Structures are given as C-alpha cells and as structure tokens.
Amino acid sequence: MTAEPSALEARDLAVYRGGVQVLAIPRLEVTAGSVLALIGPNGSGKTTLLKTLAALLPFREGGLWFQGRPLDTRADLEAYRRRVTMVFQEPLLFDGPVRMNLEAGLKLRGLPAAVRQARVQEVARRFGITGLLDRQARKLSGGEAQRTSLARAFALEPEILFLDEPFSALDPPTREALMDDLALALRQTRTTTVLATHDQAEALRLADTLAVMHLGRVVQSGTGIEVVNRPADAFVAGFVGMETVLQGRVTASAGGLFRVAVGGREVEAVGGPSSGTEVLVGVRPENVTLAAPPGSGSSARNSFPCTVTRIVPKGPYFKVELDCGFFLAAFVTPGALEELALAPGRALVASFKATAAHLITGR
Amino acid sequence: MGLLWEGVKKAMELLWTLDPEVLGITLFSLKVSILATLASLVLGGGAGVWLALADFPGRRLLISLVNTGMGLPPVVVGLFVTILLWRSGPLGFLGLLYTPSAIILAQTVIATPIIAGISLTAIQQLPPDLRLQILSLGASRAQMVLLLAREARLPLMGAVMAGFGGVISEVGASIMVGGNIKGSTRVLTTATVMEAGKGNFDAAIALSLILLALTFTVNALLTHIQQRDRPR
Numbered sequence: 001m002t003a004e005p006s007a008l009e010a011r012d013l014a015v016y017r018g019g020v021q022v023l024a025i026p027r028l029e030v031t032a033g034s035v036l037a038l039i040g041p042n043g044s045g046k047t048t049l050l051k052t053l054a055a056l057l058p059f060r061e062g063g064l065w066f067q068g069r070p071l072d073t074r075a076d077l078e079a080y081r082r083r084v085t086m087v088f089q090e091p092l093l094f095d096g097p098v099r100m101n102l103e104a105g106l107k108l109r110g111l112p113a114a115v116r117q118a119r120v121q122e123v124a125r126r127f128g129i130t131g132l133l134d135r136q137a138r139k140l141s142g143g144e145a146q147r148t149s150l151a152r153a154f155a156l157e158p159e160i161l162f163l164d165e166p167f168s169a170l171d172p173p174t175r176e177a178l179m180d181d182l183a184l185a186l187r188q189t190r191t192t193t194v195l196a197t198h199d200q201a202e203a204l205r206l207a208d209t210l211a212v213m214h215l216g217r218v219v220q221s222g223t224g225i226e227v228v229n230r231p232a233d234a235f236v237a238g239f240v241g242m243e244t245v246l247q248g249r250v251t252a253s254a255g256g257l258f259r260v261a262v263g264g265r266e267v268e269a270v271g272g273p274s275s276g277t278e279v280l281v282g283v284r285p286e287n288v289t290l291a292a293p294p295g296s297g298s299s300a301r302n303s304f305p306c307t308v309t310r311i312v313p314k315g316p317y318f319k320v321e322l323d324c325g326f327f328l329a330a331f332v333t334p335g336a337l338e339e340l341a342l343a344p345g346r347a348l349v350a351s352f353k354a355t356a357a358h359l360i361t362g363r
Numbered sequence: 364m365g366l367l368w369e370g371v372k373k374a375m376e377l378l379w380t381l382d383p384e385v386l387g388i389t390l391f392s393l394k395v396s397i398l399a400t401l402a403s404l405v406l407g408g409g410a411g412v413w414l415a416l417a418d419f420p421g422r423r424l425l426i427s428l429v430n431t432g433m434g435l436p437p438v439v440v441g442l443f444v445t446i447l448l449w450r451s452g453p454l455g456f457l458g459l460l461y462t463p464s465a466i467i468l469a470q471t472v473i474a475t476p477i478i479a480g481i482s483l484t485a486i487q488q489l490p491p492d493l494r495l496q497i498l499s500l501g502a503s504r505a506q507m508v509l510l511l512a513r514e515a516r517l518p519l520m521g522a523v524m525a526g527f528g529g530v531i532s533e534v535g536a537s538i539m540v541g542g543n544i545k546g547s548t549r550v551l552t553t554a555t556v557m558e559a560g561k562g563n564f565d566a567a568i569a570l571s572l573i574l575l576a577l578t579f580t581v582n583a584l585l586t587h588i589q590q591r592d593r594p595r
Contacts, residue, residue, distance in 0.1 A: 056495045078503070086499040088492045095514055105500035156501070 005067070007032040007160055007192040008053060012062035015052055015216075023048050023216045025062070030160065032067075033190040037203035040213035041239065046196035047164050049213065053194060054086045054162045067159075082109055085153045086162040089169060091145035093137035098129060098148050101137050105156045123151040126185055143174035150178070154185060163195040167202060179205065200240055204228070212236045230358055234280055237360055242282040243319070243329035245360065250277050257354055263326035268301040269357035280360035285319060287356035288330035291349050292340060300351035304328070308346045311337070318342075322350055370568020377569050384545075389573055392550040393581075395463055396531040399470030400478075403526050407475040408519065411482025412508055416494065426483065432476025437469075438535030444469040445539050461542040466550065469536035474526035481525055485518035486511055520589040524582050531578055551577070 008030040015023035023045050030036050030053075038046040051057040053064065055077040064071045064080075071077050085105065093101050099120060106116040124130045127147045132140065140148060146166060153161055166182075167175040183206055186193055197203050203210055204224040211221040212232075220232035231237035237245050248262035250273050258273055259266045260281055269281050293305065306322040313319075318337050322328045328350055332342065340348065377385045414426055446452050448460040448468075459465045489511060497507045512519060534552035541548030543557055551574040558567040 051495065054499055056498055081498060082501040084499070085501070086496070088496055090490055090492065092490055092493050092496040094510070108497075108506055109501040152500070162499075 004031040004033060006030070006065070007034075007067060008194075009065040009068075010053060010062065011065070013049075013052060013059055013064075014061035015048055015057060015059050017048075021216065023052065023059075025049065025218060028053075028211065028218060028221075030192060030194055031208075032192050034209065035186060035193040035195060035207045037207035037210050038194065038196045038213055038218075039198065039200055039203045039210055039239070041198055044213040045216035046198075046213050048216070050086070050162050050164050050194060050196045054084060054160075055081050056086065083158065084160040084162065085156050085158040086164065087149050087153045087166050089165045091140075091142075091149035093140070093145055093148055093152075095138060096136070097134050098124075098137055098140070099133040101148055102133075102152050102155050105152060109156065119155045119157075123155045126154065127151040127181055141174075143170055143178060146170060147178060147181075150182060150185075154189070154191075157189075159192065161191050161193045163193060165197055166195075168197075168199070182206065200228070212239060214239075229284075231282060231360060233360060237280075237282040241284065242358075243285045244283040244288075244327060246281045246283070246326055248279065248281070250275050250279055258359075263324070265304055265325045267326075267357055268354040269359055270355050271359035273359060282358045282360050283328065283352055283356055285329040285331040288328060288350055288352045290320065290330055290332060290336070290340060290342075291351070293347055293349055300356075301354040302357065303349060303351040306348050306350045308342055308344050308348065310344060311342060322348070324350055366564055367568060369565045371572065373565040374569035374572040378573065385570070385573065387546070388549050388551055388554050388570075389577060391463070392531065392552075392574070393577060395466045395537075395550065396470060396527060399467045399474055399530050400523060400527045402467065402471045403474035403478045403530075404523060406471070407478030407480075407526065408482045408512075408522070410475070411479040411484075411522075412486055412512065414479070415483045415486035416508070416511075429476050429479045429483065433480045435473055435476065436535065437473055437533035437537075438539065440469050440472045441536035441539030444472060444536065448540065460540060461544060461548060463541070463548055465540040466537050466548060469540045470530035470533065473533060473536060474530045477529050478522045478526040481522035482515075482519055485515040485522065488518070489514055517589055520585055524585045524589075527581060527585075528578060531574070531581070 006029050010025050010028045013023060013025040014021055038049060040046050048057065052059050055064070055071065066080050071080050094104055102120045102123060103116050106119060124133055127150060129144065129147050129151060132144060137145065137148065150166065167179060170178065179202065186206065195203065195206055207224065209221060210224055210227045211218045212227060213219065214235050220227055220236045227236065228240045231240055231242055234245050246262045246267060248260040248267070250258050251261050251266060252259045253272055253275050256270060256272060257268060258271055259268050260279055267281060273279050304324040306324040306328060308320055309323050310321040311318050312321070314331065317331045317333060320330045320332055320342060322330065330350060414422065414429065444465065445460065447454050448457065448465055449455050459468065493514065494507060494511065497510050502510060532552065534556055537550050538553045538556065541550070541553065543549050543553040551570050555567050555570040555574065558570060
C-alpha cells in the first residue's frame with residue numbers, strides 16, 4: 001500500500017501582523033484527496049492560516065510546497081492560486097445573476113464558453129440551484145447564497161479547496177442540508193480540502209484529520225477520534241468538550257493502569273505514568289453515569305459520592321456539574337433529570353470507567 | 364420677482380433663438396467640464412482605488428490630504444494654477460495661461476480629490492474579503508481592480524457626478540486661469556459673474572438658468588445610468 005501524496009505542505013511558516021507574529025507553523029501537510037479541518041476558538045489563527053495556505057496572505061518566513069514543488073516566486077504563487085480556490089464565511093457573490101457568479105471564476109481562468117456552460121449546469125445540479133440560475137444573487141437567501149458560493153468554487157474543479165467557516169452564518173436546518181450536500185460533493189470529487197471551523201461536530205463530520213489551533217499554533221493534529229478522546233493538553237481537552245480535567249499526583253502505576261490522587265479521592269485511569277509525577281486526567285461528560293445513593297452497583301472503577309452544584313441546559317441534554325471533592329461534569333437526558341430528581345444540592349453517586357479517564361500528556 | 368421673470372423670459376428667448384454666443388459658451392462650458400471630469404476620473408479614480416487597496420506608511424496622512432482636497436476653494440486652486448502657468452512660473456513656457464487648457468487643468472485639480480475621496484470610500488465599503496475572494500477565483504491584480512470597480516459602480520458613478528458638479532459650477536478658478544475671454548475662455552459661470560457685474564441681471568439670470576438646466580441634464584443622465592444598474 002502506498003501513502004497518498006502530499007497536496008500541500010507548509011514548513012516553518014511565520015506570519016506577522018503589525019510586527020507581531022500571529023502564526024507559527026513548523027510543519028503542516030495536507031494529503032491529496034483528504035479533508036483537513038483546522039479547529040479552534042475565534043482568534044486562534046485558523047482563518048489566517050487558511051488564507052496563507054491559499055496564497056492570499058503574504059508570509060515573512062517559511063514556505064509552501066504544492067504537490068512536492070516549492071512555491072518560491074510571485075509567479076509560482078499566482079499560478080498556484082489559479083489551481084486552488086477559497087470559500088469564505090460570507091458568500092461574497094457578485095452583483096448579477098447566479099449564472100454569472102458561477103461563471104465568474106471560469107472566465108477569469110480563461111475557460112472557453114462551452115466548458116463554462118457545462119460546468120455551470122453540473123455544479124448547479126450538484127448544489128440544487130438549477131432553478132436559481134437566472135435569479136439576482138442579491139435576492140438570494142443566506143442558504144441559497146452560500147450554496148451558490150460553494151457551487152462557484154466547485155465549478156473551478158480546484159486541486160485544493162479552502163473553506164472558511166462556510167456554514168457559520170446559516171440557521172441549523174439550512175446548515176444541515178448544505179453540509180450533507182458538501183459532504184457528498186467532497187466524497188464524490190475527492191477534492192483535497194482544508195476547512196476552518198470552530199464547530200467540532202462540523203469538523204468531525206466532514207474531515208479525515210483535525211488540526212487544533214491555539215494562539216497561532218497547531219497544538220494537536222490527528223484523526224477526529226484521537227483528538228476528541230486523547231487531547232494533547234488541557235486547552236485541547238477544553239475545546240473538544242472534555243469538561244473535566246483533573247490535576248493530581250500519581251500514587252500507583254501498574255499493568256497499564258494508574259491511580260491519581262485528586263481532591264482527597266483516588267481516580268483510576270488508563271496509562272503508565274511513574275508514581276509521584278504530576279498529571280492531568282480528562283473525563284468526557286458523556287462517559288459519566290449518575291445514580292441515586294447508595295449507587296447503581298456499576299462495575300466502573302471510579303465511583304464517588306457527589307453533590308449537584310449546577311445544572312446547565314446543553315441542547316437536547318443537560319450538563320450536571322458535581323462536587324465530588326473535585327469538579328466533575330456529566331451529561332444527562334431530560335428523562336434522567338426527572339427520574340433522578342436532579343437539582344442543586346442533590347446527593348448522588350457518579351461513576352466512570354478507568355478507560356474513560358484519559359491521561360493528558362501536555363500542559 | 365419681476366427681475367426673475369424677466370430672466371426666465373430672456374433665457375427662453377436666448378435658447379429659443381439659439382443665440383450663437385450663449386450656445387458657444389454653453390457648449391464650451393460643457394466641453395471643458397467633461398474633459399476635466401474625465402481627467403479627474405482617471406487620476407482621482409485611480410488614486411482612490413489605489414489608496415483603498417494599498418498598505419504603506421503614511422497612507423492615513425495621504426487619505427487626510429485627499430479628504431482635505433475635497434473641499435479645495437476653487438479660487439485658491441485658480442491662484443496656484445495661475446502662478447504655475449504665469450510666464451515666469453515653472454510651467455510658463457507652455458503658454459497655457461488664459462487658454463481652455465488652463466481651465467481644464469484647474470478644474471481637474473478641483474475634481475481629482477473629490478473623485479479620489481469618494482472612490483476610496485466606495486472601494487473601502489465593499490466587504491473586506493471580496494478582494495481575496497476575487498483573487499482566489501483566479502483573477503490577476505488588474506482583473507481584481509476591475510471587478511471591484513464593477514461592484515462599486517454605483518458610488519463610483521456618484522463620484523463622477525460630484526466631480527462634474529464641482530467643476531461645472533465653479534467660477535473662481537476659471538476666471539483666474541481663463542480670464543473670461545470672449546469666444547475663447549468664457550464659460551457659463553464667468554459670463555454670469557460678468558453680466559451681473561455690469562448690472563445685466565436678466566442676462567445673468569438667463570445664464571444661471573441655462574447652467575442649472577445643463578447641470579440637471581448631465582446629472583439626470585448619470586443618475587439614469589446609475590439607477591439602471593441598481594441591485595433590485
């Protein structure tokens with residue numbers, strides 16, 4: 001089996017704004033045919049990195065390699081720009097009919113009229129906007145406009161597609177429908193894609209690999225499962241929804257399990273750090289189960305009497321914050337909330353398996 | 364009131380009889396102001412777009428200067444252009460003073476910052492990422508500028524109207540650099556000043572009304588073009 005070739009590689013990339021370094025990327029590779037999601041909170045540098053990778057922002061240090069060849073000169077970068085494209089958070093359509101918008105990039109790239117028309121028809125069908133071709137772009141709804149923007153990008157058959165939070169301004173049903181169409185288009189065309197988003201659900205749904213960004217740096221990259229279950233540090237843990245991050249000293253370590261002293265209790269987790277070391281252990285809220293005292297007889301290694309301190313609605317779930325001698329968060333359904341009569345001050349037993357407690361190696 | 368009515372009647376008479384002198388002055392006014400506006404569109408439009416897109420030290424100062432220039436008093440422009448074109452001045456060897464070219468030059472100086480300032484604002488009001496979006500679609504820098512200008516065409520047309528309005532109505536610069544020479548550099552505004560100075564108010568009112576009608580017609584035409592392209 002041969003590894004997929006590299007479509008784009010950034011090495012030692014440094015971007016400055018007003019004399020301040022805003023991006024430092026020692027190495028980042030995008031594999032041909034894959035979808036890479038840059039995730040991180042607002043201001044983490046996702047958009048700056050995306051624009052830099054798309055050769056739309058200058059960089060002071062480092063370089064880009066496209067299909068193994070360095071983009072050294074301005075001419076290289078301009079030629080590269082004609083082989084890739086970007087979709088922004090705003091649809092940024094031109095004043096004119098949808099058809100004109102879909103054709104715009106093709107015209108700029110000098111494609112003949114027959115090819116343009118065929119491509120316009122194809123992408124309009126793919127994104128369900130055939131009926132809108134003669135509509136003025138400024139009269140489109142937000143969802144229709146973003147569909148048109150994505151279709152305009154796909155019409156170019158780009159070798160790399162850069163997407164900057166393309167769904168963030170859309171309402172949930174529109175976002176769902178468009179994300180389905182985009183996922184299908186990406187799967188069918190196998191377009192190499194770099195997607196910037198702060199929404200981890202969106203990233204997990206569309207991307208093969210994730211790169212988590214913080215303060216202009218990539219702090220962890222890997223598959224979605226790796227990043228979500230084994231965050232590299234406390235920041236990533238917090239960003240991917242690992243609500244509980246416990247700090248303590250290892251008291252015992254043997255056979256791939258270790259015990260860590262936290263808030264006067266001992267938590268058992270999977271891993272092999274040496275006794276006496278200070279570690280961070282993360283627990284995802286969906287892996288914590290709650291039961292009325294004296295407990296449900298759970299086989300989980302970690303079982304602690306707790307008191308409810310706060311209940312926060314989280315979409316279809318409720319987040320229950322607990323004081324177990326240490327902070328612990330659990331997700332429960334509305335049914336469980338009623339069944340357990342959960343309210344601040346309620347005494348409970350919280351349990352989670354040793355395999356649900358993840359050793360976080362970085363700080 | 365009677366004076367105004369006399370003026371209107373005189374204007375109608377002059378127009379109806381196609382008075383050769385008035386017709387000549389009107390056409391000459393139109394010609395110099397259109398040429399000055401076109402020159403300003405190239406210079407001011409170019410400068411405005413460049414200032415909107417460029418990033419360099421001193422850019423804000425330059426923008427402040429352009430904005431200040433939007434309110435340049437025509438008489439001050441007239442004075443400096445006169446000094447520039449004076450026989451012993453730096454451009455005196457061109458022999459342009461008291462010629463139509465001198466009026467076009469002075470009016471260009473007046474309209475250029477007006478068009479530059481409005482063009483700058485027009486381009487800056489476009490979404491900041493539109494420029495990058497156009498580049499990412501594969502545009503060259505020149506194609507990008509043209510597409511941005513297309514997107515900002517309504518306010519750019521407004522810039523042209525403001526520039527034309529500024530020069531067709533000014534009198535200070537034209538009278539100083541043109542000298543109001545009959546059959547050569549006399550424009551509607553300078554002719555109006557002269558007639559009023561001589562106490563010929565009916566003729567002055569007639570010329571003013573023609574000037575108003577001319578300004579209205581040109582602006583109505585530009586407004587028609589502008590609003591035809593308005594996004595609906």
